[in-house]
Amino acid sequence: MANHPTTQAIHSPVKEDVSVNYITSPKGLMSWLTTIDHKRIGIMYLWAVLGAFLLGGIFALLLRIELLTPKETIMTAETYNKVFTLHGVIMVFLFIIPSIPAALGNFVLPLMLGAKDVAFPRLNLFSYYIYVVGALFGITAMVTGGVDTGWTFYTPYSTTTNGQVSMMVMAAFILGFSSIFTGINFIATVHKLRAPGMGWFQMPLFVWGMYSTAVIQVLATPVLGITLVLLMLERSFGIGIFDPAIGGDPVLFQHFFWFYSHPAVYIMIVPGMAIISEIIPTFSKKTIFGYKAIAFSSVSIALVGFLVWGHHMFVSGQSNLASVIFSFLTFLVAIPSGVKVFNWLATMYRGSITLEAPMLYAISFLLLFGIGGLTGIFLGALSVDIHLTDTYFVVAHFHYVMMGGTVIAFLGGLHYWWPKMFGRMYNERLAQIGCGLVFVGFNMTFFTQFVLGSRGMPRRYYNYLDQFQALHAFSTVGSWVLGAGLFLTAGYLLASLRKPYDAPRNPWGSRTFEWETQSPPITHNFDFDPVLIHGPYDYRPEKKG
Amino acid sequence: MSETTHTTTHDNHDANQPKIYAAVLGALLILTFITVGASKIQFGSGMINVVIALTIATIKASLVALFFMHLIHDKAMNSIILVSSFTFLAVFIGFCYTDASTRDDLKPLGLKVKAPAVAGAPGATPAAPPAPAEGHHN
Amino acid sequence: MSDTAAVVHEEHSHEHHDSSLQHHFATYEQQMDAGKIGMWLFLATEILLFGGLFVGFALMQSKYPEAFVQAHHHLDKNLGFLNTVVLLVSSFTMVMAVHCAKTEQRKKVLVYLLITLACAAIFLCVKYFEYEHKIHEGLLPGKFYTHVGDTVPHQFVFFSFYFMMTGLHGLHIVGGMAAITWIFFRAKKGDFNHQYYTPIDLVGLYWHLVDLIWIYLFPLLYLIS
Numbered sequence: 036m037a038n039h040p041t042t043q044a045i046h047s048p049v050k051e052d053v054s055v056n057y058i059t060s061p062k063g064l065m066s067w068l069t070t071i072d073h074k075r076i077g078i079m080y081l082w083a084v085l086g087a088f089l090l091g092g093i094f095a096l097l098l099r100i101e102l103l104t105p106k107e108t109i110m111t112a113e114t115y116n117k118v119f120t121l122h123g124v125i126m127v128f129l130f131i132i133p134s135i136p137a138a139l140g141n142f143v144l145p146l147m148l149g150a151k152d153v154a155f156p157r158l159n160l161f162s163y164y165i166y167v168v169g170a171l172f173g174i175t176a177m178v179t180g181g182v183d184t185g186w187t188f189y190t191p192y193s194t195t196t197n198g199q200v201s202m203m204v205m206a207a208f209i210l211g212f213s214s215i216f217t218g219i220n221f222i223a224t225v226h227k228l229r230a231p232g233m234g235w236f237q238m239p240l241f242v243w244g245m246y247s248t249a250v251i252q253v254l255a256t257p258v259l260g261i262t263l264v265l266l267m268l269e270r271s272f273g274i275g276i277f278d279p280a281i282g283g284d285p286v287l288f289q290h291f292f293w294f295y296s297h298p299a300v301y302i303m304i305v306p307g308m309a310i311i312s313e314i315i316p317t318f319s320k321k322t323i324f325g326y327k328a329i330a331f332s333s334v335s336i337a338l339v340g341f342l343v344w345g346h347h348m349f350v351s352g353q354s355n356l357a358s359v360i361f362s363f364l365t366f367l368v369a370i371p372s373g374v375k376v377f378n379w380l381a382t383m384y385r386g387s388i389t390l391e392a393p394m395l396y397a398i399s400f401l402l403l404f405g406i407g408g409l410t411g412i413f414l415g416a417l418s419v420d421i422h423l424t425d426t427y428f429v430v431a432h433f434h435y436v437m438m439g440g441t442v443i444a445f446l447g448g449l450h451y452w453w454p455k456m457f458g459r460m461y462n463e464r465l466a467q468i469g470c471g472l473v474f475v476g477f478n479m480t481f482f483t484q485f486v487l488g489s490r491g492m493p494r495r496y497y498n499y500l501d502q503f504q505a506l507h508a509f510s511t512v513g514s515w516v517l518g519a520g521l522f523l524t525a526g527y528l529l530a531s532l533r534k535p536y537d538a539p540r541n542p543w544g545s546r547t548f549e550w551e552t553q554s555p556p557i558t559h560n561f562d563f564d565p566v567l568i569h570g571p572y573d574y575r576p577e578k579k580g
Numbered sequence: 581m582s583e584t585t586h587t588t589t590h591d592n593h594d595a596n597q598p599k600i601y602a603a604v605l606g607a608l609l610i611l612t613f614i615t616v617g618a619s620k621i622q623f624g625s626g627m628i629n630v631v632i633a634l635t636i637a638t639i640k641a642s643l644v645a646l647f648f649m650h651l652i653h654d655k656a657m658n659s660i661i662l663v664s665s666f667t668f669l670a671v672f673i674g675f676c677y678t679d680a681s682t683r684d685d686l687k688p689l690g691l692k693v694k695a696p697a698v699a700g701a702p703g704a705t706p707a708a709p710p711a712p713a714e715g716h717h718n
Numbered sequence: 719m720s721d722t723a724a725v726v727h728e729e730h731s732h733e734h735h736d737s738s739l740q741h742h743f744a745t746y747e748q749q750m751d752a753g754k755i756g757m758w759l760f761l762a763t764e765i766l767l768f769g770g771l772f773v774g775f776a777l778m779q780s781k782y783p784e785a786f787v788q789a790h791h792h793l794d795k796n797l798g799f800l801n802t803v804v805l806l807v808s809s810f811t812m813v814m815a816v817h818c819a820k821t822e823q824r825k826k827v828l829v830y831l832l833i834t835l836a837c838a839a840i841f842l843c844v845k846y847f848e849y850e851h852k853i854h855e856g857l858l859p860g861k862f863y864t865h866v867g868d869t870v871p872h873q874f875v876f877f878s879f880y881f882m883m884t885g886l887h888g889l890h891i892v893g894g895m896a897a898i899t900w901i902f903f904r905a906k907k908g909d910f911n912h913q914y915y916t917p918i919d920l921v922g923l924y925w926h927l928v929d930l931i932w933i934y935l936f937p938l939l940y941l942i943s
Contacts, residue, residue, distance in 0.1 A: 274860040274875070283875075287676070356682045594820065633942055640933045641930050641933050668766070669765065
């Protein structure tokens with residue numbers, strides 16, 4: 036069996052022939068549709084979630100255009116309600132939850148571990164097809180009348196209104212299983228398929244993040260499943276659990292819903308943080324500061340994140356005692372996130388920093404997630420939340436963490452691993468411009484919304500008071516800048532795929548396993564047997580000779 | 581890396597298993613009898629009956645998990661997975677119950693409610709509250 | 719601990735082709751361990767799925783305690799007890815089947831699997847009779863509840879949960895029977911031996927979970943007063 040390629044070979048300017056890789060071989064559409072190769076499955080997920088992002092993004096742009104004027108601009112109120120509901124449903128269930136785990140995680144995780152595939156490759160393909168079926172249900176619900184309940188489906192409106200609630204809920208139910216099976220696969224893979232020499236504390240932190248996320252996916256998503264089933268049954272058969280008109284408890288629905296949906300936001304952010312933990316050491320050429328602290332903080336966020344869901348329910352009619360407990364626990368769950376941010380900063384301190392696009396996205400993450408996380412604390416304080424809940428302040432908060440956090444990290448990871456996945460380098464100058472446009476546009480759109488919210492603008496409102504118009508208009512223009520940045524990014528990334536293969540094995544000089552194989556990798560990942568020789572963040576100069 | 585080889589201890593372990601399984605089945609059946617018996621006795625408040633029933637159920641579940649599902653011989657991770665799922669279920673019900681049992685009665689002053697219809701079918705809704713009394717904000 | 723050697727070495731195997739060891743695993747032991755973790759994780763999701771129904775049941779019971787007490791008197795404790803015994807026996811025969819697969823007693827595997835299937839079928843028959851009785855009395859979930867003569871309202875909620883919980887459990891029994899049937903045919907073909915009996919072990923784990931759920935369902939639905 037071949038030995039590890041030498042450092043020389045990895046950075047060698049001599050072009051190696053990568054024409055035989057997981058993309059080109061085996062050939063044919065059927066070979067893709069029946070693949071059990073984690074890399075191909077990851078790529079199929081990638082196009083699917085990017086398509087969902089585009090659709091959800093178009094809905095967002097339409098919403099912002101409607102909000103240019105206080106009254107009707109381009110759509111009726113009923114349509115507006117449907118558009119913000121669909122924006123939420125698509126972005127949460129079709130894009131952001133699967134995005135990093137299923138698209139990037141599937142591709143990178145086995146490579147990082149030195150494995151040939153995930154633990155259950157056929158289950159992996161199955162989970163992809165479940166995603167497709169769920170997406171089809173969702174699209175059908177959209178085009179046959181849509182839903183206007185908000186993505187949170189609160190009862191009793193959702194149990195009594197017309198519209199395609201049951202079909203949309205069924206879509207989310209099906210998509211949940213895709214998430215569960217991905218989680219099961221990753222946990223088993225991390226336990227059993229690490230290369231020799233790679234103990235738990237020699238794994239890259241991206242793996243710790245994906246593992247913690249998988250734990251949440253496995254434990255939380257089934258509760259969403261049963262919640263949606265109960266919702267459908269309440270709608271169809273009046274079983275009497277959520278609808279107050281027949282003796283049910285609508286607050287109970289919120290407990291059921293948020294028991295999943297709060298941990299779900301950690302399914303969204305922990306993978307994003309995991310990517311940042313890879314990018315920052317690589318582009319600082321310095322070992323990560325506080326490896327164990329970051330590793331344990333991922334696990335802590337996953338576990339403590341199960342204890343705070345009631346902070347979405349402070350004004351729901353929930354008891355004061357429960358609210359106080361949830362508020363206290365919400366403050367606790369912020370601590371591990373803070374630990375990470377400080378460790379990343381300490382990693383950068385006195386590092387050899389270069390500012391390629393992945394690093395620009397990582398730095399953007401630090402700023403935007405910082406704001407997003409901090410405003411979460413504001414909202415976690417009971418007295419403050421009474422005034423800010425259901426205003427644009429909340430909308431701004433979650434867009435800062437979900438978009439300024441997860442999506443920015445996703446883009447950073449996409450740029451970081453693009454050469455590995457596709458064997459091509461993208462245009463770096465355009466990438467930096469794109470990142471700048473996204474950063475500026477994002478802040479224009481959403482910082483404004485903190486101001487709107489604190490001044491009393493309610494969320495999900497179609498009409499609003501004249502005094503808010505200037506800020507709304509500014510936010511809308513921001514959405515155009517943001518959109519331009521994203522379209523530019525899509526443009527140069529797709530254009531890169533038309534170039535010949537030009538990416539070396541390790542363009543960024545990183546120290547994790549995936550960079551030791553060719554770009555793009557062969558189907559079986561490695562043409563040698565991976566054995567751990569150095570740590571994943573070991574940037575000490577290698578001994579020559 | 582050891583391959584699975586037959587050793588004497590391995591053989592004995594395998595040979596003893598059926599006896600252990602039979603003993604566990606016996607225990608499970610006995611516990612089932614006890615559960616039914618205990619449910620016929622009123623131990624004061626209904627809550628105690630619930631606790632007893634759930635305790636016995638948990639003992640039965642533990643026997644199934646430890647012996648029929650081999651957790652007693654298995655790697656610790658599998659036990660951790662099982663215990664975690666129950667733990668988080670306990671968190672779920674614990675917090676929900678805390679909320680439900682400590683909610684204030686939010687009915688407004690002066691509310692008159694008709695007695696609910698006897699049929700108990702979902703169609704019989706309680707009467708809507710009359711026009712709000714003064715000072716009532718809703 | 720790293721027991722994951724990346725180099726495949728020759729396994730001391732009987733005459734069967736190597737497709738039972740998947741390409742990304744180095745040893746049968748690694749494959750078995752991974753399969754077990756995967757199945758236990760799946761069982762955890764099932765516990766949380768059913769758990770949601772248990773939580774809903776518990777909270778609605780605390781909201782309408784009288785109604786739930788009245789309603790549960792309509793359930794036949796003896797039939798519930800019989801079903802409990804039947805499932806416990808089926809768990810025993812299932813684990814015996816796994817044991818015989820591991821110790822390569824092929825005929826016994828088939829016998830034990832058949833008995834397990836028979837027990838499952840008995841369970842479903844009993845449930846059928848129970849459901850038939852409920853339908854006859856109008857003790858149905860939600861808006862279908864037509865039982866007359868209730869002194870306490872909201873009993874329909876109990877039956878909503880009764881049918882949801884036993885119905886979902888019944889669906890899992892049917893799924894389990896399908897899985898056991900598949901295992902039966904694989905065992906008949908001679909697929910299993912002392913180093914490869916993973917599929918029957920994993921189906922066994924699933925079957926025991928179905929039993930576990932009933933262990934909790936029985937007292938909560940039939941016995942608590």
